[in-house]
Amino acid sequence: MTKRIVHIVLLESSLELVPFEIAGHSSVIRSAKKRGKKPSEILLDKSLHYHAMKKLREAEKRGRPDIVHVSLLEALESPLNKEGFLRIYVHTYPGDVIFIDPSTRIPRNYNRFVGLMEQLLTIGKVPPDTAKPLMYVKTMRIEDLIENVNTHGLILLRETGERKKPIEVVEYAIKNNYLIGIGGFPHGDFSEKLIKISKAEFSIYDRTLATWIVLSRIIVAAEAYYGLL
Numbered sequence: 351m352t353k354r355i356v357h358i359v360l361l362e363s364s365l366e367l368v369p370f371e372i373a374g375h376s377s378v379i380r381s382a383k384k385r386g387k388k389p390s391e392i393l394l395d396k397s398l399h400y401h402a403m404k405k406l407r408e409a410e411k412r413g414r415p416d417i418v419h420v421s422l423l424e425a426l427e428s429p430l431n432k433e434g435f436l437r438i439y440v441h442t443y444p445g446d447v448i449f450i451d452p453s454t455r456i457p458r459n460y461n462r463f464v465g466l467m468e469q470l471l472t473i474g475k476v477p478p479d480t481a482k483p484l485m486y487v488k489t490m491r492i493e494d495l496i497e498n499v500n501t502h503g504l505i506l507l508r509e510t511g512e513r514k515k516p517i518e519v520v521e522y523a524i525k526n527n528y529l530i531g532i533g534g535f536p537h538g539d540f541s542e543k544l545i546k547i548s549k550a551e552f553s554i555y556d557r558t559l560a561t562w563i564v565l566s567r568i569i570v571a572a573e574a575y576y577g578l579l
């Protein structure tokens with residue numbers, strides 16, 4: 351029997367290339383020019399494209415790639431990952447899924463992380479010229495991701511869910527072979543579609559927490575579950 355590991359997906363994450371609707375906005379053209387790139391090749395960033403983003407739907411959920419940066423550093427450098435008990439996926443707001451080899455070293459420098467994500471989302475994989483990339487992107491539905499990674503369903507961590515301790519969430523997910531979903535966005539809620547397909551919703555605290563805090567509590571609980579720390 352294969353060993354049961356923890357599968358976590360950051361859902362509807364605030365990571366995307368500048369969408370075409372605002373590619374012509376002056377703030378977007380300016381920030382692309384500064385970096386010698388086309389507007390369609392740079393990441394949407396609320397701190398740079400605030401005015402342009404006013405036109406976008408669900409703007410409050412978008413343009414925060416730093417959330418994915420901090421979260422991936424937390425996940426990939428954890429003992430849980432180093433011991434082979436974790437797979438983490440990034441589902442983006444526009445609907446791509448980033449598959450990440452557990453041995454990937456995410457740049458600690460934010461600007462380097464941005465460059466790497468731009469290369470990944472533009473070309474589809476990094477490094478670009480290898481058959482076995484460290485990261486690659488596929489446009490897919492969450493239902494297909496669940497199947498693709500051999501899990502039996504999705505559970506959501508959500509403020510309004512049933513209150514549980516992180517260790518209980520981990521035990522439940524491992525026992526049922528469920529993918530654990532955490533929102534990778536700064537404000538707002540999961541789309542109706544995700545809420546509809548989820549098998550259960552759990553809250554770990556009575557207030558809203560940042561993505562990386564929820565992620566770290568789940569990782570620490572899983573490290574305790576496997577007796578790593």
Ligand SMILES: C[S@@+](CC[C@H](N)C(=O)[O-])C[C@H]1O[C@@H](n2cnc3c(N)ncnc32)[C@H](O)[C@@H]1O
Pocket residue numbers: 506507508509531532533534535536537538539540552553554555556557558559560561564
């Ligand atoms: C910053 S929150 C998302 C935005 C938040 N819903 C708001 O409107 O301010 C990021 C994610 O962390 C998770 N989360 C935050 N607080 C939580 C809690 N108390 N219990 C469980 N998950 C939580 C959820 O998955 C949520 O989507």
